[in-house]
Amino acid sequence: MNEEQKQKYKQKYDMAKQNGVKFWPDIIYKDLLVSFALFILLIGLATFIGVAIEPKADPSDSTYVPRPEWYFLFLFEFLKFIPGKIEWMGTFVLPVIGILVLFALPFLDRNPLRHWKNRLTGISIMGAVVLGMVGLTIRSVITTPKNEEGLAANTPTEKMLMGGELYGIYCVECHGPDGEGGVIAGVEGLEGVELKPISSRDEMYTRSDQTLGAIIEYGQQDLGMPPYGLAYGGELKKSELEAVVFFMRYTWDDRAELPADAA
Structure with missing residues (x-):
């Protein structure tokens, strides 16, 4: 100057x-x-x-597609182009260099003119960076696979319906529609096995929700019951296991009072 x-x-x-x-x-x-x-x-x-509230985190759900918040999507997408062995370049080195450049900019750019027409170089560089960030964000959104839609229950009514539906799919063949048990017929490997009722007072009064959920999740191999939890080779997520237990509790336990909105 x-x-x-x-x-x-x-x-x-x-x-x-x-x-x-x-x-x-x-x-x-x-x-x-x-x-x-x-x-x-x-x-x-x-x-x-x-x-936007997603379902409660379920570590056993292998179908969930995790993604960072939208303002980090550009960096997330950028890291796809960097091999894993040098990923530290993209997560540490390049961001640090960018921050240092910003700190040094007042010392590097001594142009006294402030009108945008006189600062086309700086505007062009920053414009290219912003366009790159926007482009990477859009690409990340477009290429993100959708989470598989599963059963979801956010209210007691939905939980009862979901639990009843899942019970009908996975449990009714052996335990009966009303949990009455009896002699199993038509189930390979369990033909002729007699099961005690799971809807009785003895079962409902002595087993907590946690115990019932664990039995369904882990199975009972000695009794021929396979595990149904996703983490143990089954097909049910945590929320679905909870819905089955909810259905059992409020259907067969005469002590449990069904919430008003689920009546």
């Missing part, structure tokens, strides 16, 4: 100082208005739209 440019900037600064507004209370007042408006906006979004 030469002496002439310094004088021009000094004149502009003096004029702005004479004709400008005070930081307090004028600028602070404007900041407060904007901050309050943003606060109301956030409260409104949280109240009327909310956050």
Whole structure:
């Protein structure tokens, strides 16, 4: 910056100082208005739209496709192009270099002109970076496989329906439609085996939900019952196992009171 440019900037600064507004209370007042408006906006979004809630995390669910938040998708997609052995380059080295460049930028760029037409190089570089980030984000969204749709239950009514449906698919053949047990017929490997009722008071009164869930999840190999938990070779997720237990409890346990909205 030469002496002439310094004088021009000094004149502009003096004029702005004479004709400008005070930081307090004028600028602070404007900041407060904007901050309050943003606060109301956030409260409104949280109240009327909310956050998309996914099912409770299930470590045994191998069909779930994990993804980071949308503002990290570009980095997530970028790492796909870096082999695993040098992944540390993309997760540590390149971000650190980018941060250091930003810190050094005021020392590297000494151009006194601030109009965008006089700063095409910087704008072009930043524009290319932003376009790259947007492109990688879009590519990540497009190429992300959808999670397999399974049964979902968010209310007691849905849980009862789901549990009853799953019981009918996986349990009724051996235990009967009402959990009455009896002699098994038509099930390979268990033909003629007699099962005691699982809907009796003895069963419902002495077994907790956790115990019932564990029996269904792990199975009872000595009695010919295979495991139904996804983590142990079965087909049922944690939420589905819980729904079956919920159905059993509120169908056969005369002590359990069904929630009003599930009646």
